[in-house]
Amino acid sequence: xxxxxxxxxxxxxxxxxxxxxxxxxxxxxxxxxxxxxxxxxxxxxxxxxxxxxxxxxxxxxxxxxxxxxxxxxxxxxxxxxxxxxxxxxxxxxxxxxxxxxxxxxxxxxxxxxxxxxxxxxxxxxxxxxxxxxxxxxxxxxxxxxxxxxxxxxxxxxxxxxxxxxxxxxxxxxx
Numbered sequence: 238x239x240x241x242x243x244x245x246x247x248x249x250x251x252x253x254x255x256x257x258x259x260x261x262x263x264x265x266x267x268x269x270x271x272x273x274x275x276x277x278x279x280x281x282x283x284x285x286x287x288x289x290x291x292x293x294x295x296x297x298x299x300x301x302x303x304x305x306x307x308x309x310x311x312x313x314x315x316x317x318x319x320x321x322x323x324x325x326x327x328x329x330x331x332x333x334x335x336x337x338x339x340x341x342x343x344x345x346x347x348x349x350x351x352x353x354x355x356x357x358x359x360x361x362x363x364x365x366x367x368x369x370x371x372x373x374x375x376x377x378x379x380x381x382x383x384x385x386x387x388x389x390x391x392x393x394x395x396x397x398x399x400x401x402x403x404x405x406x407x408x409x410x411x
Contacts, residue, residue: 252391255333256332260329284374288373294355297313311326331392351368
């Protein structure tokens with residue numbers, strides 16, 4: 238069985254940043270999945286679940302209301318490992334081309350006084366939100382992106398190197 242592409246990224250070397258996870262072709266349309274990595278996997282603690290949920294609501298609202306980009310946004314949601322988010326967009330842009338959009342989205346979190354859609358009628362777990370922690374994570378990530386804007390490692394995945402056998406199969410150790 239083939240290893241899916243996101244598992245071929247060396248999670249011991251990845252840093253917070255914005256990465257192209259995959260590009261799919263759906264009919265005549267390209268769709269790109271971005272890995273928006275907020276914390277360093279297996280080094281920094283995972284993002285607080287309630288804060289992650291709040292960031293999901295706030296940034297999804299921001300993205301889907303952004304006049305320039307709203308028609309390109311397909312999906313915004315958390316990673317299961319709680320180290321970041323997936324952004325799916327129409328088209329195929331380099332991560333650096335969506336940098337300003339994401340920087341602005343995370344910077345916008347500071348201005349929210351309440352989490353949009355955080356009511357029982359709108360949300361499946363409306364009591365699980367933490368706006369102060371969401372603001373803390375958003376500020377930390379936005380500051381990090383700003384400080385590292387010119388560094389290629391925040392846009393380029395570190396790939397895992399795998400031994401290939403003589404007959405072309407990849408070797409995976411236990």
